[in-house]
Amino acid sequence: MQTAEIRNRWLKYFGDRGHTVVPSAPLVSDDPSLLFVVAGMVPFIPYMTGLIPAPYPRATSVQKCIRTNDIEEVGKTPRHGTFFQMNGNFSFGDYFKEQAITYAWELLTTPEDGGGLGFRPEDLWVTVYKDDDEAIALWKRIAGLPDERIQRLDKDTNYWSTGQAGPAGPCSEIFFDRGPAYGVDGGPATDDDRYVEIWNLVFMQYQIDNVTSKVDFDIVRELPNKNIDTGMGLERVAFLKQGVDNMYEIDEVRPVLDRAAVLSGKTYGANHDDDVRMRVIADHVRSSLMLMSDGVAPSNEGRGYILRRLLRRSIRSMRLLGVEGPTFADLFAASRDAMKASYPEVETEYDRISRLALAEEETFLRTLAAGTTILDTAVDETKTASKQELKGETAFLLHDTFGFPIDLTLEIAEEAGLTVDRTAFDRLMSEQRARAKADAKSRKTALADLSVYSAFRAQGETVFTGYDFLNTESRILG
Template identity: 75%
Template sequence: MKTAEIASRFLDFFEKRGHTIVPSASLVTDDPALLFTVAGMVPFIPYLSGDVPPPYPRAADVQKCIRTNDIEEVGKTPRHGTFFQMLGNWSFGDYFKADAIRYAWELLTTAESEGGLGFDPKDLWVTVYKDDDEAAALWSEIAKLPEERIQRLDKDTNYWSTGLPGPAGPCSEIFFDQGPAYGVDGGPATDDDRYVEIWNLVFMQYEISNVTSKYDFDIVGELPNKNIDTGMGLERIAFIKQGVQNMYETDQVRPVLDLAAELSGKTYGANHEDDVRMRIIADHVRSSLMLLADGVTPSNEGRGYILRRIMRRTIRSMRLLGVDGPTFPTLFAASRDAMAEAYPVVADDWERISQYAFAEERTFLRTLAAGSVILETAVAETRQSGGESIGGEQAFLLHDTYGFPIDLTLEAAEEAGLTVDRAAFDQLMQEQRTRAKADARARKRQLADTSIYREFRSLGETVFTGYTELEAESTVLGIIVDGVSVDRASAGQIAEIIVAETALYAESGGQVADKGIIVGPGYELEVLDVQKPVVGLISHTVAVTSGEVAVGLAASTIVDAANRRSARQAHSATHLVHAAIRDTLGRSATQTGSLNRAGYMRFDFNWGSALSPETRTEIEEIANNAVRDNLEVTTRVMSLDEATSLGAMALFGEKYGSEVRMVDIGGPWSRELCGGTHVSSSAEIGIINLVGESSVGASNRRVEALVGQDAFRELAAERAIVSQLTSSLKIPRDQLPARIADLAASLRAAEKKIAAFEARALADRAPALAETAVAVGPHRLVTASIGVAGSGDDVRTLALQVRERLGSAPAVVALGADVGGRPVVIVATNEAARTAGAKAGVLAKAAAAALGGGGGGRDDVAQGGGPDVSVLPAGLAAVRSTLERSAS
């Protein structure tokens, strides 16, 4: 039974039982405490928590998920994957335990010929929470399971909570027994791999508080509406139904595994370590494909960092299998073909997906080449110093800064007959993980709790009237101060205000929030920000400038008209620039992000190289031609399917409801899904002036523009500058570029002459400096401050010249200088001094310590520095005292 068929049977089963079939949400969640959709429940959290009224009483879905907390286990166990799919059925205050258990048992044990999954009841076990007598009795009654196959377990396995105050409840898990060949008898309580968990039924029935951990809390009462939240692992069902050993051998994953074996010349099943690598490749390629399909792009932070990490783990695993060249064009195409039946977007959007994937592979292969050079240097220095181990700090630097995997560092060190200080490396890694976890916990504490808005959202959605009016009359529904719901706020306080209707736009879709005021009887509020803390609710952060605002009072939301006008111009300009970019570069140059505020817009899009000046001019001209042509701007509300069938473009990672707002500028030329505010015709935009183009990551570019009056001011300022230059240089405007180029060339030539003169002047000081040498033990030592120098290289050159003049006897030279306002000390030693124990790197570190900075280098030449030039004499003195101690 194919994976897609299992999903289809699941959805058909629940649709026939009155469930609304909900499409999978994006892997990119809008939950601020999460980077990704890590579980099937994530899109339903607002409904399960009661923050948002559910749009249906019962639902079913197949949800895409990404989870990387167990990434090191991928490939080693039968069922750990970074990308997985959860089959779920949900009840929001509708049915409860009995029906949830009945539905699960019926679907699992109904024959395949009758639409079920065809499991033999004798192969199924269940667990319940130890105190949940009701669930145990229902399993006995409905499934006729004997008592020994209903096992009671503790909170750590059979109780669900988020680890925060709110809903919680016991759960019941269903396991498949793979048989005696896979382990010991005794059921899931043995925690043996023989028993595979396939379905978890969560009975969300209690409210908890005083939460000190995920399993330590107080139950304060029952929820007014009891919910059902279930999750069945699609990949786990698939590997059981397909008769294979693990999820990596199922039909959606195996093609990539087989290709990895073919490309490497390895045989799957012949070697355990190679098998693990092939399974990692199969899993990670699919995960990368699905993340790219949902708009995530490789980067060095956030979601992009996770994607980059799993893509680079893939490349590393191929390398460890003996394949050094590019493989993504083959591997990703195979994954695309395997996943396209379930997710057609991976084929429809292949041009964009492949562009990012292939560029990332090329980049990392270059990184590996560069890292290899750095590693070879570390190996050589370790050997030269007589060491046997590469330092953990060096290994961590390679890993953290250059992206060079520790596995390859270990492999290269072993080939060179060396080891790596793995304990030190692991300690640094652990410190980094600890910092990351602390940051994540802080983010979760700060952002995850939206329960304060629950009572306000239950009153209905906030009505936004700002598309057609700049003022709206309403009533104050709620006031929040310092995270607490209060009934009033007074002058001088900062508060959040909830009203029933508002004309003020809440930040979303790249458009920043409106400016404005809220006024009512006896009070006035300055609007500082407008946000949507939960779906359907608008909250205004305000400063109470006068009077006292209270719940129940009338409120008028008033938009700053001039600011809104400029914001509308900028947002509509963004749509024109997007269309112009696609006209110029092609359909693959799609939006990855934007920001619009009054008079300014920026637009991010996927593209692999910088735009030429000619291309920028062409994009700017196309956009301004659209302004000149006074194109009509129209908005229509329709179903998502209708909008996409008309060719409307959607932003990756953005969530859209069943109804969407489509914005046309000039008909289909610019047609996008957008909830922002816009001009009524393109001529209202005025002028679009592209002022910048830059890189914002691999295969990602950004253009920035000023719009309307701000664009005019910028052009007027440039005109004034040109006028000043033509007047000062007494030439026509069209000769300015050539004249400025001539002046710049003359300046560079003069700077070179000055640098050469300064270098000769420094070299002329070498004989006199050599004469100042004093005896320190067996060494002749020169220490001197040479004043201001153009660069550290100039000081280094002089130190080497002085060292040469001191002959073959042990000699040490330490010269200090002011380089750009910071102290620099260069230490140089000859071979005789090094034999006698004087190492330039050690002496430079001593100087750096005195200077309050850092330093080091080779044994023959090294450098130290710091922030304060006034302590330069102390740095030179530290060189002498360190040398004296080594000589005594």
């Protein structure tokens, strides 16, 4: 079942049941405290908290999301994308727990030819908040689940709140069992690779106060208007329905992965580390495409910086696959073609998107070409000397001479199993700032210095002069 088909079935199922179909909000959130939309419920928060009266009693959407906190998981677990789509159904003081569980179970287990998603009931498990006896009773009655496939868990995983006084409540999550080939028997509480979380149902039923942490608060009272907020991972359901191993192999993502394989001459499936890199590229290129289609441009702060990191990580991953030249023209076109049926804006906005992507690639490839040899040598020297820590001086020189951002140095060092002397780096940076200040002052009084400075600059423009200079500087700085 194609991803688009799952999306359509979702919207039709809930649309037919009185939910207003709401288009996805842009990835960039209205909320200044949130960089991006991280869940389907974000655009509905004012209705959930009662700040604004809901214009409809129930709604459904397929919301574009970005979660940067999952970036380290990408490509390593089967289920974490930086970009993904969350299918949601929402009730604002309308239906509650019983109806939400009924809908979820029916949509998941109705056969495909009956308009459902066709999961076999025996492959599904649920978790509930440990004291939510009501939910347990409902799962038994509605779904006929046996006790052993309902696991009681604690607040850290099965309770939703904003971490502040306001509405909160228990949640119940639905998992798919991929079978013994993927891990040990024992349910989602013990193995999150074999048991893949697909859908989270949040039952917003209490007003909480005296909140000291996400798991530490007082329940003040039952809410007069209880809400339902659910989120199903579209890519997760797609990979399970498409019979592939992970979300990077679904129809909307796989073409980018295949492009990366062709461009690098690598075979997907032949080597674990290379496979992870191809999955990272497929994920990050798609996330970047979607971010740029919503108006984000690479920059050094905020949202633009997240985008820049995604673009740079894609480029570095291609390089680790052995490709030194530009690849974005091919990779972005592949992602556009895989996404345009669902998001026409990736095509109508493509000229702008590809101009941004290609410019970023060109600049970064130049930076990398200049700095990587130096960094590789420094890594080798550190290892030969049986040390764990790269000198702060090296990180500083890479920054100063080649424009290597410190987080890039940290990332490359970490890949090599090393740390970086951050204290020395920070000291050198502040010394340099002090020098620049003093320079500016003396230049004002001694105009002759200026010509010397620009002559030196002109010389420093060629990479190899820069390299010699670096070695000299490196000795001076010890």
